[in-house]
Amino acid sequence: MSYQVEVPTADTIVVVSTDRKYKLHSAQLVQCSSRFAEMLQTAGPNLSREGLKQGTRYMLCLQDFDETSTRPIKPVFRRIPIDKDGKPTKKVTMMHEGDKGYRFRPSLFSDYDRLLRSFANQPIVLNDKSIETVLPDAMGLIEVAEYLGSIPMVAKVIENYLLARGQDFFKAISIDPIIWIDVAYRIESKVVFKEALIHLVGKYNLLLSTPPTAAILRRNPKARSMLDQLNVELRDLVESKHEIIKKQCQQIEVAISTHYPSGLQKSEVTGRADRDGIGRQEYGRDVFSWIGVALYRHWWGQTLANDGTHNNQFGGQDIYARLHKGGSAYLTRELTAGFNTHFPMSVKGKSVLANNLDIIKVGVSAIVAPLMVNESQLDIASSPIKWLTCTKVVGGDYLWEPEPEPELEPELEPEVESYSGKGKRRAEEAFDDEDEEAEEADDEEDEET
Structure with a gap:
């Protein structure tokens, strides 16, 4: 009998097909495979002098039929009884690689070949010509390794091939993060898992609104979206991360809605208009700044009403990116021309208004900046994408081995620039001040009457 791999003094024959047989040490198999360890719990026979020459105490054979009904089944390993002479006690039915009637993938035999060679300390070789050739080899190896309980033997090798x-590779993850988060979860790769999770959260709205393919429906007839491919643990994690980003977007949108450019606020010390500069003339000088605020909020209100932010299919990345870029990226002078048809201005007035809008945009850019952080390893400058990649992945997110999280100080509430530009405070305080001033003005009017 010829072997693909024959380790000296080995005592176990592993048969994958008529063309692929391996002679390995039972101790190696027990150490490398939990399934083989279970199958080899019972000791082999006491060999005769003839049997000692053969040196075979165990035989494990891959078979694709039910022993009772002989119906075709998914291939499984079975232990074949061995007599004292080291020979099978019954006829061994082996699989034939040339048969075309099999319902399993053609690469099954080469997948087992890679894995069993690794048991004999031979290197695992995948087709690394491109990411398209690495993926099927990696998936096939993962499948047979999962069946034999040998994932630790292949996980790091597969990860290294992918990262190379x-x-x-990072672009492939961004295109189809569902496939890659499944790979990462199965081989327990934190690097790949983090990358896939970031893109999954960024594309959450799109994937949730995309109907499942026919292939997905065959596996899961109850599927309603592409996200239904994920198992329960992964789906819960993705949804929790999406909620975090959604709340962050909402807080930033509120901060934009309550943003005022620095320098508009007046300081009240004595309460006298002639000393504190809070008279009508002082406010009159800021009229173009206030027109800019009104025009900006008019545009921002329309954007929110049209669901152009976190509720759109890409989580608002397009508008957030333009807000962060500022300048002519949005609310251009051509667009504000429509405003001037209803509120005509001189050429200088239009220029002053445009400059005030630019000042507002600079402040908004800083507010949006946290959403523009790229937490992924994808170079989005050379490979632009349409979704946010600001999701932070922490130790507790790795489902197979959650890491304890360090205690962090509570985050401060979102802030907006104060009118005076001397510091920051919460957005609602600006409105509290306005309410108090309005009440004081009402009281003064009541006293005068």
Whole structure:
């Protein structure tokens, strides 16, 4: 009998097909595979002198039929009884690689070949010509390793092969994060898991609104979206991360809605208009700043009403990116021309209004900046994408081995620039001041009457 791999003094024959047989040490198999360890719990026979020459105490054979009904089944390993002469006690039915009637993938035999060679300390070789060739080899190896309980033997090798593709790999993850988070979860790769999770959260709205394919429905007839491919643990994690980003977006949108450019606020010390500069003339000088605030909020209100922010299919990345860029990226002078048709201004007046809008945009850019942080390893400058990649992945997110989280100080509430530009305070305080001033003005009017 010829073997693909034959380790000296080995005592176990592993048969994958008529063309692929391996002679390995039972101790190696027990150490490398939990399934083989279970199958080899019972000791082999006491070999005769003839049997000692053969040296075979165990035989494990991959078979694809039910022993009772002989119906075709998914291939499984079975232990074949061995007599004292080291020979099978019954006829051994082996699988044939050339048969075309099998319902399993053709690469099954080569997948087992890679895995069993690794048991004999031979290197695992995948087709790394491109990410498209690495993926099927990796998935096939993962499948057979899961069946044999040998994931630790292949996990790091697969991870290294994938990461060696560099930006090609990270781009592949961004295109189909559902496939890659499944791979990462199965081989327990934190690097790949983090990358896939970031893109999954960024594309959450799109994936949730995309109907499942026919192939997904065959596996899961109850599926209603592409996200239904995820198992319960992964789905819960993705949804919790999406909620965090959604709340962050909402807080930033509120901060934009309550943002005022620095320099508009007046300081009241004595309460006298002639000393504190809070008279009508002082406010009159800021009229173009206030027109800018009104025009900006008019545009921002329309954007929110049209669901152009966190509720759109890409989580608002397009508008947030333009807000962060500022300048001519949005609310251009051509667009504000429509405003001037209803509120005509001189050429200088239009220029002053445009400059005030630019000042507001600079402040808004700083507010939006946290959403523009790229937490992924994808180079979005050379490979632009349409979704946010600001999701922070922490130790507790790795489902197979959650890491304890360090205690952090509570986060401060969102702040907006104060009118005077001397510090920051919560957005609602600006409105509290306005309410108090309005009440004081009402009281003064009552006293005069």
